[in-house]
Amino acid sequence: MRRMVVLASAVAVVASAAAWVRRSRGVVSTGGPGVMPGRIGSWINGYMDRPLHAAVARLLALQPDDDLLDVACGAGYFLTETASQVGHVTGIDLSGPKVELARRRLGARIAAGTAEVVEGDAGSLPWADGRFTAVACMDAFPFFPDPEGALAEMRRVLRPGGRAVIDVNPRIPEGTESHALRGVGGRFMAWNDADVRRMVEAAGFAEVEISHLRGSDNGLFNAMSRRSFGTDEETIVAAVKPLPSPPADAARAEEAGAVG
Numbered sequence: 001m002r003r004m005v006v007l008a009s010a011v012a013v014v015a016s017a018a019a020w021v022r023r024s025r026g027v028v029s030t031g032g033p034g035v036m037p038g039r040i041g042s043w044i045n046g047y048m049d050r051p052l053h054a055a056v057a058r059l060l061a062l063q064p065d066d067d068l069l070d071v072a073c074g075a076g077y078f079l080t081e082t083a084s085q086v087g088h089v090t091g092i093d094l095s096g097p098k099v100e101l102a103r104r105r106l107g108a109r110i111a112a113g114t115a116e117v118v119e120g121d122a123g124s125l126p127w128a129d130g131r132f133t134a135v136a137c138m139d140a141f142p143f144f145p146d147p148e149g150a151l152a153e154m155r156r157v158l159r160p161g162g163r164a165v166i167d168v169n170p171r172i173p174e175g176t177e178s179h180a181l182r183g184v185g186g187r188f189m190a191w192n193d194a195d196v197r198r199m200v201e202a203a204g205f206a207e208v209e210i211s212h213l214r215g216s217d218n219g220l221f222n223a224m225s226r227r228s229f230g231t232d233e234e235t236i237v238a239a240v241k242p243l244p245s246p247p248a249d250a251a252r253a254e255e256a257g258a259v260g
């Protein structure tokens with residue numbers, strides 16, 4: 001009898017493991033720039049980046065009627081954390097398996113029509129001009145092969161007056177030239193603040209503000225970052241897509257009105 005129970009338990013364990021693997025098919029193995037593999041990788045990423053996500057949400061000053069886009073959303077942690085604060089959340093990521101995880105995480109909202117996650121490249125966003133009121137991008141920008149192109153796309157899909165907050169790179173010491181680094185997940189760029197500002201302004205953003213913060217509150221992770229990059233701080237840039245300037249005639253009339 002005891003043997004039967006042990007055997008039945010063993011069969012149950014194997015069956016559960018097989019079911020988990022079946023359910024996970026397509027979401028366990030991942031690859032590509034900046035991808036932490038599998039569910040555990042995604043969980044580590046989501047856990048480590050919590051303070052960064054909170055800071056980005058604060059800088060975006062999210063409102064209930066916001067239509068938010070997270071570029072390189074990974075497994076959708078930021079979207080899940082912010083979904084209740086805004087009207088609609090959208091994510092895009094290059095990795096199909098991460099998109100699948102994000103879709104599972106946001107299943108109820110997707111069914112309700114208040115969330116969407118698509119597979120795609122930050123350099124070619126599949127939405128019309130001015131679709132979103134807020135754009136976020138975290139822990140991914142330095143991996144983009146064409147960062148200027150990605151910035152231009154983020155600006156294009158923002159509504160005039162809309163806000164973008166981008167976690168740009170590990171902070172590099174003052175006076176250091178921007179340079180490529182090699183780290184977890186492949187080659188990526190580290191820019192100094194002056195170059196960040198130049199790039200973001202060149203993409204047509206205004207009100208550019210740069211800040212620095214410790215991306216994680218995990219001591220071990222921060223020590224690893226210091227070892228890899230010489231810092232555990234991130235550079236965050238916040239910017240606004242400017243409103244169109246009024247046509248010259250209207251501006252002159254307004255000026256005349258003010259004088260007269």
Ligand SMILES: C[S@@+](CC[C@H](N)C(=O)[O-])C[C@H]1O[C@@H](n2cnc3c(N)ncnc32)[C@H](O)[C@@H]1O
Binds near residue numbers: 049093140
């Ligand atoms: C380290 S993860 C960060 C995920 C998420 N933003 C977060 O903070 O948890 C980096 C993500 O960037 C995505 N990625 C890298 N290059 C990309 C590109 N060109 N376009 C879209 N996503 C990209 C990867 O697939 C990966 O999911």
